[in-house]
Amino acid sequence: MKLKELSQRGGVPIPTIKYYLREGLLPKGDPLGETKADYGDRHLDRLRIIRSLVEIGEVPIAVIRQILAAVDDETVPATVLLATALSALGAGPSSDAAPAGDRTGAESLIAGQGWQVSPGSTAPDQLAAALGALRLVGLPADAAQLAPYTRAALEMAGHQLPLLPDPARREEFAARAVIGAVLYDRLLLALLRLAKENISMRRDGR
Structure with a gap:
């Protein structure tokens, strides 16, 4: 899916998704060119997790980064x-x-x-x-x-x-x-x- 569809399905504005990408909270999509990328269900799932932590858990971005780093490290x-x-x-x-x-x-x-x-x-x-x-x-x-x-x-x-x-x-x-x-x-x-x-x-x- 393109960034627009990811935004619509995830309920998160495109500028916010770009911010998550810059911060390394959301993995980069598969490149389709110099300025476009393709996103899959794993991006949608991660986006929903981030959104729930921010909106419900009221967790700061810096702390979410720590949590997701532990999530991605299978040795933890x-x-x-x-x-x-x-x-x-x-x-x-x-x-x-x-x-x-x-x-x-x-x-x-x-x-x-x-x-x-x-x-x-x-x-x-x-x-x-x-x-x-x-x-x-x-x-x-x-x-x-x-x-x-x-x-x-x-x-x-x-x-x-x-x-x-x-x-x-x-x-x-x-x-x-x-x-x-x-x-x-x-x-x-x-x-x-x-x-x-x-x-x-x-x-x-x-």
Whole structure:
């Protein structure tokens, strides 16, 4: 298909497709001359993945490039690909930016659960930042207080991950991991707020 048809079928303007091509997010088409190229279903599939990451996942282009690089590298195992995709939800602060006590607290919490974390994952940094924020405002953040959260997180992760496609379908696997995490996180936050309102209303006898 020509660029115009790729734009129409993918629902992405031609200038945006050209930008993705320049950025290396979308592979070049088969040349038909000096200024024209032919595009196939693989280009359409990749374009839809990029669009979903941008529009639904709200993932920056630079991070999408990292995800797609991991997708295209067949030597990257599925576990690392998943960690790379999930890290797209927010790189968070550097581990060096968090106070030593908060970094230690995050590491202890993870170790206490017996959880295994992929190399390069940003989740421990995000956890350290969250623990630091709780500490600064005087809210409890020790392992005992956080136990219900860790149990709920493990249960939700165990429920969500089987919903992902076969890791062999690497592009779809990575995109669904990001998009699913975004949407389910929003769902979980809404349900948590509703549950709090429900408990409060019942306590007030309404």
